Amino acid sequence: MSPPSSNIHQSKASPATANTSVALVMDGSVNGLGIVRSLAADSDIDIVLLCERKSRSFAAYSKYISHVYEFGDNDNLVDTLVKINQRYSTIIAYPCSDRNYWVLVNNKKQLTNFKGINNEEQLAFLSKQVQYEAAGSNGVPIPKTWFIGSEAELSDIANGLSFPLIIKPDYFEFGKDVNKKEIFKVRQIDSLEELRELVSWLQSYGLVSMVSEFVHGGEENLYTYGGVAFEGQVIASYIGHKVFHSVPSRVVAAAVSDSSKELDQSGATIVGCTGHTGLFQVEFKRCEKTGVFKFIEINLRNWLWGELSTKSGNNLPLINYNQIGHESGLQKREESTNHSDASIGGQTDKKQVYIWEGGMVSNAFHYKTLGPLKFWLKSVFDSKTDVLYAVFSLKDLKPFNKFIAVGLSKVFLKKKAPS
Numbered sequence: 001m002s003p004p005s006s007n008i009h010q011s012k013a014s015p016a017t018a019n020t021s022v023a024l025v026m027d028g029s030v031n032g033l034g035i036v037r038s039l040a041a042d043s044d045i046d047i048v049l050l051c052e053r054k055s056r057s058f059a060a061y062s063k064y065i066s067h068v069y070e071f072g073d074n075d076n077l078v079d080t081l082v083k084i085n086q087r088y089s090t091i092i093a094y095p096c097s098d099r100n101y102w103v104l105v106n107n108k109k110q111l112t113n114f115k116g117i118n119n120e121e122q123l124a125f126l127s128k129q130v131q132y133e134a135a136g137s138n139g140v141p142i143p144k145t146w147f148i149g150s151e152a153e154l155s156d157i158a159n160g161l162s163f164p165l166i167i168k169p170d171y172f173e174f175g176k177d178v179n180k181k182e183i184f185k186v187r188q189i190d191s192l193e194e195l196r197e198l199v200s201w202l203q204s205y206g207l208v209s210m211v212s213e214f215v216h217g218g219e220e221n222l223y224t225y226g227g228v229a230f231e232g233q234v235i236a237s238y239i240g241h242k243v244f245h246s247v248p249s250r251v252v253a254a255a256v257s258d259s260s261k262e263l264d265q266s267g268a269t270i271v272g273c274t275g276h277t278g279l280f281q282v283e284f285k286r287c288e289k290t291g292v293f294k295f296i297e298i299n300l301r302n303w304l305w306g307e308l309s310t311k312s313g314n315n316l317p318l319i320n321y322n323q324i325g326h327e328s329g330l331q332k333r334e335e336s337t338n339h340s341d342a343s344i345g346g347q348t349d350k351k352q353v354y355i356w357e358g359g360m361v362s363n364a365f366h367y368k369t370l371g372p373l374k375f376w377l378k379s380v381f382d383s384k385t386d387v388l389y390a391v392f393s394l395k396d397l398k399p400f401n402k403f404i405a406v407g408l409s410k411v412f413l414k415k416k417a418p419s
Contacts, residue, residue, distance in 0.1 A: 022046045022066075022088045023321055027096035028057020030356055030390045033399055034307030035094050038317040040064040040396075041310070045321060050080065056406065058391065061398040078107055085111045092116060092324050094279065094317065095301045098126055116277050116324035118300070125274045127171040128210050128297055134273040135295045140266045142295045143212040154199050162213075164190050167198050170208040183207070188214065215296075217288040219243070222296075223260075225267030225282040226306060228320045232275040234268045236319045238309035243353065243375070262293055276300050279320050304390075308354040311388045353379045356390040357403070 023039050025032045028051030036059060039045050048067040051057040060068045069084065071077040081103070084091060091114045095101040101118075108117045124130045129147045136142050147170060148154050168186045183205060189195050199209045215221075219242045227237035239260055267282040274280075281303040283296040302317070309316050355376055379385045392400045 020046060020088050021090035021092070021325060022048050023317075024048055024050055024084060024091050024093045025059070025065075025096070026050045026094055026100045028052070028054070028059045030059075031096040031302055031304055031306070032057075032094075033059035033062060033391065034305075034310075035096070035302055035317045036062050036064050037393070037396060038307060038310040038315050039321060041315055041318055042321075045318075048084070050084070058399040058402040058406070061402045062396050063398065064396065077103055078110075081107065081114075082110055085113045089113055090115060090325065092321055094320075097301065098299070101300055102126065116320075118277055119275075122274055122276050122300060125276070125298065125300060128168065129170050129208070131270070131298055132210075132295070135266075135270055138269050138273060140269055140295050141292050143215055145210060145212040148199055148209045148211055150203060151196060151200060154196060158192055161192065161195075161211075163192075164188050164214045165195065166212045166214055167195065168210045168212075169202050169205075170210045215285040215287050215294050217286060221286040221288060223263060223284045223286060223293065224303060224305075225263050225284065226303060226309060226316065227267075227271075227280060228316050228323060229271050229274075229276050229278065229280055230323060231277055232272045234271055235323055236314060236316060237264065237267065238312065238314045238316060239263055239267075240305070240308055240312075260293070266293065266295065270295065270298055274298065274300065277324070279306070279316060281306070304356065305354045307390070308352060308388060311352055311354075311386065351382075351384060352386045352388065354388050354390065355379070357392065 023045050025035050025039075025047060027035075028049060032049065032051070036047055036049070039047050047065050048069065049057070049060055049062075049065045050069045050071065051060055052071060054060045054068055054070055057068075059065075069080050071080040091111075093100075093104060093114055093116070095104055102123065104111065104114070104117050105120060105123050108114070108119070111117060125134075132142055132145055143166075146157055148157075165188070166186060167189055169183055183202070184198075187198060189198065195211065199211075202209045221241070223239065223241040225237060225239055228235045263284060266284070270282050271280055278300070279302045281299040281301070283298070284293040285296055286293050306316065310318075376387075379387050389400075391403045
């Protein structure tokens with residue numbers, strides 16, 4: 001069933017029809033906006049956006065977008081994708097969540113005009129257990145980890161555990177009738193009692209618990225190896241690391257890191273195991289005690305602060321568009337000097353910092369926002385630092401205006417909870 005006409009909104013001219021190639025960005029927030037602005041470096045690319053609600057999607061207001069599509073639940077998302085498939089002759093999609101990735105792969109047969117959609121084999125790597133087995137068997141360092149499906153399994157290993165530990169759900173099956181917002185992403189736990197409670201909680205949703213040793217170090221030790229792959233071979237890569245990540249203010253700052261042959265090798269090894277085509281992010285954490293980079297997870301999609309790679313002179317979304325769009329296999333690797341050394345550190349001597357303004361508006365009066373505010377002020381007035389804002393851009397101001405309006409409404413119009 002096709003979506004109702006009210007679910008399709010026009011940003012500029014009427015959408016193009018046959019024999020038209022488009023880039024379809026599947027997120028209306030920060031992640032999607034970064035991809036949109038990166039692709040806009042090539043003015044010939046027609047960029048369309050797919051989001052759940054335009055009223056809450058500030059990326060939908062970017063001047064670089066020619067058309068905006070909205071959807072509701074999973075069924076409506078598939079209907080909308082089919083409609084898009086009928087409208088354009090070539091579509092290169094940019095999934096920005098595991099849900100998007102899962103829907104694209106599971107409906108590949110219907111989406112005949114979509115290029116670069118992966119296969120069911122790649123879906124297996126949404127499971128962290130599959131990721132860790134692949135990493136460990138290929139010599140990539142991983143934290144000591146257990147996958148626990150029941151309280152009985154937990155009892156078998158309880159005596160050998162030392163705290164703190166990290167717990168995550170292994171894999172969320174998007175076809176299930178479960179509200180994913182009820183499932184936490186990651187927690188640090190400090191006692192066996194707390195661990196039993198969370199394992200039981202995840203088990204009630206039919207989920208396996210991934211429990212790992214805590215890798216010593218703060219947020220500044222979280223590294224990303226991101227890039228573009230074609231059938232598991234890395235075409236272009238970028239390495240960066242977090243400097244600051246404040247919760248609940250949701251302010252993230254990331255700086256371009258120095259070159260790391262260890263990360264380059266480990267990241268490329270893991271991507272090779274997946275056979276993935278498209279953008280990716282491999283996360284590592286550097287142990288402060290040993291200096292070893294330990295694998296955390298791989299995301300077969302773009303990541304929050306991925307736009308920083310573009311600022312460093314390594315436009316991964318654009319490389320991905322050219323790679324898939326022209327179906328040139330690995331022939332373009334020599335043309336894009338973005339792999340390994342050239343991809344790390346960018347084309348400037350300045351340190352490059354990414355600021356996600358998220359909670360600096362909606363949590364403007366929260367004490368935990370003071371740290372990010374101090375970091376921002378220090379970066380702004382440092383002549384050796386280039387600052388990239390997730391939303392603010394003088395060249396594309398409307399998304400920021402929408403972002404501020406929504407943020408201020410949360411601050412001043414938030415209703416008090418009944419006493």
